[in-house]
Amino acid sequence: MVGQRVLLLAGFFLSEFLLSEAAKILIGSSLGGSHHLLLDRVSEILQDHGYNVTMLRYGAEFLIPENNEKPYQVISCLPPEDYEKEINQTFNYFMTEALHGREALNNFVKLMEQLGIRCSDLLRRDDIMDSLKNENFDLVFVDAFDFCSLLVAEKLGKPFVSILPTLFGSVDNGLPSPVSYVPAIGSLLTDHMDFWGRVKNFLMFFNFFISQWRIQSSFDNAIKEHFPEGSRPVLSHLLKKAELWFVNSDFALEFARPLLPNTVYVGGLMARPVKPVPQEFENFIAKFGDSGFVLVALGSIVNSYQSQEVLMEMNSAFAHLSQGVIWMCKASKWPKDVKLAANVKIVDWLPQNDLLAHPRIRLFVTHGGMNSVMEAIQHGVPMVGIPILGDQPENIVRVEAKKLGVSIQLKQIKAETLALKMKEVIEDKRYKSAAVAASIIRHSHPLTPAQRLVGWVDHILQTGGAAHLKPHALQQPWYEQYLLDVILFLLMVTLGTLWLCGKLLGIMGRWLCGASKLKKA
Numbered sequence: 001m002v003g004q005r006v007l008l009l010a011g012f013f014l015s016e017f018l019l020s021e022a023a024k025i026l027i028g029s030s031l032g033g034s035h036h037l038l039l040d041r042v043s044e045i046l047q048d049h050g051y052n053v054t055m056l057r058y059g060a061e062f063l064i065p066e067n068n069e070k071p072y073q074v075i076s077c078l079p080p081e082d083y084e085k086e087i088n089q090t091f092n093y094f095m096t097e098a099l100h101g102r103e104a105l106n107n108f109v110k111l112m113e114q115l116g117i118r119c120s121d122l123l124r125r126d127d128i129m130d131s132l133k134n135e136n137f138d139l140v141f142v143d144a145f146d147f148c149s150l151l152v153a154e155k156l157g158k159p160f161v162s163i164l165p166t167l168f169g170s171v172d173n174g175l176p177s178p179v180s181y182v183p184a185i186g187s188l189l190t191d192h193m194d195f196w197g198r199v200k201n202f203l204m205f206f207n208f209f210i211s212q213w214r215i216q217s218s219f220d221n222a223i224k225e226h227f228p229e230g231s232r233p234v235l236s237h238l239l240k241k242a243e244l245w246f247v248n249s250d251f252a253l254e255f256a257r258p259l260l261p262n263t264v265y266v267g268g269l270m271a272r273p274v275k276p277v278p279q280e281f282e283n284f285i286a287k288f289g290d291s292g293f294v295l296v297a298l299g300s301i302v303n304s305y306q307s308q309e310v311l312m313e314m315n316s317a318f319a320h321l322s323q324g325v326i327w328m329c330k331a332s333k334w335p336k337d338v339k340l341a342a343n344v345k346i347v348d349w350l351p352q353n354d355l356l357a358h359p360r361i362r363l364f365v366t367h368g369g370m371n372s373v374m375e376a377i378q379h380g381v382p383m384v385g386i387p388i389l390g391d392q393p394e395n396i397v398r399v400e401a402k403k404l405g406v407s408i409q410l411k412q413i414k415a416e417t418l419a420l421k422m423k424e425v426i427e428d429k430r431y432k433s434a435a436v437a438a439s440i441i442r443h444s445h446p447l448t449p450a451q452r453l454v455g456w457v458d459h460i461l462q463t464g465g466a467a468h469l470k471p472h473a474l475q476q477p478w479y480e481q482y483l484l485d486v487i488l489f490l491l492m493v494t495l496g497t498l499w500l501c502g503k504l505l506g507i508m509g510r511w512l513c514g515a516s517k518l519k520k521a
Contacts, residue, residue: 017328024052026137026158028149030115033300034371035143038165038248040070041269042453047072047217049454054135056152059084059120079121087114098389099307099410101313105211110263112147112218118150120222123155123326133155138461147219150238155226159465161457162242163266166370166391167249167398168257172212174240174474176258179205183255186211189391190401191255211235240474243458243466248370252377252441253398264456267374268442274357284324284345285360292360292420293324297352298367298386308335316415318344321422323362326350327417332420356381362426368392368407373399380439382431386410403434421488464473 025046029039039055047053052070059079078084094107119173130271133156139232142149153160168175169185183189184204189197216235223232244263250267276282276457287291296314312335316327329346330446340346352372356364366372370388373395383405385396396407408421425431447455460466473481 024054024135025137025139025141025457026132026152026156027053027055027120027141028146028152029057029143030118030146030148031143034160034369035145036162036167036270037372039141039143042163043072044455045071045269045450046141046457051457054137056128056132056149058116058148059087075128075131077122079118081120083114083118087111087118090114095389097169099376105214105454109214109332112215115148116219116222116276119151119219120225122148122225123151123222129155133314139243139457143237144245146174147216147235150235151219151222151226151233154233154238158324159243159460160241161244161246161460162239163246163248165248167254167394168247168396169208169237170391172209173242173245173263175260176264176473177205178258181255181396182257183397184208185391185394188397190397192258196357210276216456234336243460244469246456248374250374250442252438253373253395253402253404255398255401260469260471262466266453267370268378268449270353270371271378271449272353272373272413275351275354276349277354277358279328281345281350281355282409283505284326285358288324288343288360289339290360291322291324292362293326293358293417294318294321294363294365294426295350295352295355295361295381296325296329297350297367297372298365299369308333308338310413312338312409313413313415315341315344315417317413317418317422320415321421321426323426326355328453363422363425365422368396368399370395374442375437376405377435377442380436382425384408384418384425385412402438403430404438405431405435459514 026038027046029036030295036057043053043055048071055070055072055074056077057074058077090111094111097104097107129152134151137156137158140149140153140156140158142153142160142162144162144164148158150162162173164170164173167185169183170176179186179201180198181191181193183191183193184201184391185208187201187204189201193201213236219235223235223242229235245260245263246266247263248269249446250265251269254265277285296318311329311333314327315338318327321343323343325341325344327344327346328348328349328350331346334340334346352377355361356375361381363379364372365384365385366375366376368385369392371385385392385397385399385405385407386409387396387407388410396405399405400407405425406421409420445452460474478484
């Protein structure tokens with residue numbers, strides 16, 4: 001009996017190994033920056049676990065790190081030069097406005113329209129599309145914000161899974177979202193709302209759907225050009241078609257909320273084994289002894305667009321600290337007439353994960369990108385958040401709500417204010433304690449993020465999809481999901497009954513009055 005069980009287990013693991021070895025997965029990447037870094041990590045993990053991974057990388061070369069040797073296959077596709085030039089100009093304008101506190105929806109929609117034009121170019125590239133069809137992929141892996149990858153998956157007729165690089169609520173993936181305690185994106189609320197907070201959240205909930213409609217409409221022309229009338233996909237429906245939703249977050253940061261069976265947290269995927277930091281950093285850190293050091297990294301995109309005025313204020317603030325400061329800041333952007341503070345070291349690149357794991361780190365000054373926040377939680381490091389755009393303000397709201405750090409707005413940065421914020425987090429040990437507690441939550445999962453990712457991909461490949469994990473609600477129109485048709489029906493029945501009762505009472509009243517008059521006569 002025991003021997004049979006051993007054979008069954010061996011057969012199961014062998015079949016799982018052969019399946020994962022044979023399975024071919026296509027991963028689409030076009031957004032660059034942290035989006036590309038996350039998909040690169042996903043590709044490496046899946047390739048390391050026996051899958052045959054191919055990444056389709058199209059455009060956004062200016063946001064993708066220098067190409068190096070990859071363990072997986074890469075297909076690069078560049079749009080016409082004038083397309084890419086137009087996108088770059090639109091992106092530059094969007095970033096410049098955002099860094100001045102003017103992150104307008106109109107600017108973002110214009111950027112999405114350019115991405116829609118570029119997507120249309122990809123879909124008409126017969127050489128690329130035919131090559132992808134011939135590969136006969138088993139599964140497509142997409143970024144929830146990369147609408148073009150969704151359309152590629154639909155064009156290939158292949159099932160797909162989606163990863164959400166940010167918090168829940170950035171896109172509508174069909175999750176139940178009670179507005180009484182689930183903050184709408186852009187509301188900057190926590191799950192503890194008073195009456196006026198719930199009013200605001202209710203209004204922001206509708207604002208979100210209007211914004212999503214405008215953003216997704218920017219791909220309408222690409223859909224009309226490449227899909228026949230009568231079978232044209234709708235992006236909002238495609239999002240709910242995903243077999244699985246992987247979410248780049250964790251309950252160590254996120255507020256508790258309802259989840260569906262096909263929703264899996266994988267926050268912490270970017271975590272890699274810690275390596276010793278390069279000697280140049282060790283030498284710098286050693287100068288400050290037990291005082292330790294502060295790590296400053298505002299992300300690759302912000303690093304490229306930072307204004308000199310903000311750089312000067314930050315430099316002055318760092319000069320007030322007794323700690324050393326390692327700052328990822330492009331030397332080419334540094335104002336030539338400004339002397340760097342004596343306790344500051346600026347570098348074009350730094351090993352962020354390894355520095356966050358260093359025993360002498362005291363604080364992480366971050367833009368609040370999800371990958372950076374999750375790395376800080378991984379190593380129990382408190383934060384000062386300087387959110388710029390996108391999901392960053394929402395991430396930092398959660399950092400503050402969980403007592404992992406404090407925030408300061410970019411437009412409010414003055415040397416004295418920033419210095420006080422940093423000293424508050426460094427000196428008040430409650431922030432460090434909360435960060436360590438969050439790290440314990442993050443590490444205490446029975447499976448690592450990578451194991452969850454691979455295990456669930458294995459599951460849907462073995463079962464032929466995730467229909468058994470998706471509720472029928474994902475196929476229902478919104479008015480059915482919220483029982484608006486039932487409420488309307490019951491309201492009409494109630495009003496109709498009241499009207500009929502009123503009519504009957506009126507008739508009865510008139511009859512009684514008439515009978516009374518006859519008796520008197």
